Amino acid sequence: VPIGGTLDREALAALLAAGIEPARGMQLRVACAETGRVVIAAPLAGNRNDKGTAFAGSLYSVAALAGWALLTRRCRTEALDAEVVLQSSQARYLAPARADFSAVAREPGRAELAKLRRMLARSGRGRVTIAVEVRCADAAVMSFTGAYAVIARSVA
Amino acid sequence: VPIGGTLDREALAALLAAGIEPARGMQLRVACAETGRVVIAAPLAGNRNDKGTAFAGSLYSVAALAGWALLTRRCRTEALDAEVVLQSSQARYLAPARADFSAVAREPGRAELAKLRRMLARSGRGRVTIAVEVRCADAAVMSFTGAYAVIARSVA
Numbered sequence: 001v002p003i004g005g006t007l008d009r010e011a012l013a014a015l016l017a018a019g020i021e022p023a024r025g026m027q028l029r030v031a032c033a034e035t036g037r038v039v040i041a042a043p044l045a046g047n048r049n050d051k052g053t054a055f056a057g058s059l060y061s062v063a064a065l066a067g068w069a070l071l072t073r074r075c076r077t078e079a080l081d082a083e084v085v086l087q088s089s090q091a092r093y094l095a096p097a098r099a100d101f102s103a104v105a106r107e108p109g110r111a112e113l114a115k116l117r118r119m120l121a122r123s124g125r126g127r128v129t130i131a132v133e134v135r136c137a138d139a140a141v142m143s144f145t146g147a148y149a150v151i152a153r154s155v156a
Numbered sequence: 157v158p159i160g161g162t163l164d165r166e167a168l169a170a171l172l173a174a175g176i177e178p179a180r181g182m183q184l185r186v187a188c189a190e191t192g193r194v195v196i197a198a199p200l201a202g203n204r205n206d207k208g209t210a211f212a213g214s215l216y217s218v219a220a221l222a223g224w225a226l227l228t229r230r231c232r233t234e235a236l237d238a239e240v241v242l243q244s245s246q247a248r249y250l251a252p253a254r255a256d257f258s259a260v261a262r263e264p265g266r267a268e269l270a271k272l273r274r275m276l277a278r279s280g281r282g283r284v285t286i287a288v289e290v291r292c293a294d295a296a297v298m299s300f301t302g303a304y305a306v307i308a309r310s311v312a
Contacts, residue, residue, distance in 0.1 A: 025181025
């Protein structure tokens with residue numbers, strides 16, 4: 001994918017398929033990549049735990065990848081060749097997921113993006129927090145907050 | 157596995173294999189289940205991300221399952237028929253994992269266990285925090301803290 005281009009649903013799906021080995025086993029797919037958000041979905045089947053609901057690690061994985069995909073797209077849009085790395089996270093499980101589920105990552109606000117750009121311009125590294133909600137059958141089942149590092153590849 | 161028995165390495169491995177569908181794709185195995193700790197290991201191959209290091213969601217999954225397995229064994233030891241459910245977590249990624257990795261979950265202290273028993277006796281529900289460290293090639297690559305609910309099955 002050329003730097004400075006944009007990443008649509010198909011391009012993000014190709015990045016996941018090529019780069020994230022466990023994505024296939026979990027049957028992850030990019031459900032939506034419209035402006036302002038990225039949605040990554042997974043089926044319940046194949047992701048169940050001992051209670052027959054979605055495994056905590058699968059819910060977490062779709063959330064972490066939705067945030068990663070959103071920021072990877074943001075870098076591409078801004079013509080920035082950078083690595084996006086999850087540094088820390090907080091997760092809260094709100095209800096069991098008894099059906100297919102999807103993680104909705106939302107773009108950070110303008111002030112956060114402006115701060116990220118300043119950090120990158122100054123040192124080639126920045127840090128930004130992304131909020132992700134995992135939903136199942138119209139209910140929120142998990143809330144995730146991830147702090148991601150964005151590292152320009154020239155200094156990586 | 158009978159209630160009131162104990163869960164050794166093979167029994168925990170059987171629980172994982174039978175109950176946690178994504179465990180097979182991630183090739184998780186119970187590496188150690190000696191008194192006081194449970195260790196769940198995974199190979200780097202099959203768990204890689206776009207950077208060729210271990211995927212954040214795989215590191216998280218081994219950690220969450222190590223805590224779950226430790227508490228599930230604890231319930232069995234105490235002859236308590238209970239469900240163990242992850243409620244919330246905090247994770248910090250300390251370094252990239254460039255080789256096979258394993259999550260080490262440690263038993264909570266006596267005071268925490270005593271508190272858990274009191275909550276269970278009073279209401280059939282308790283809550284306990286488990287600290288897990290994920291290690292790779294003698295270095296810590298992730299620290300995980302999970303708050304787990306323990307719910308006696310008679311009130312589940």
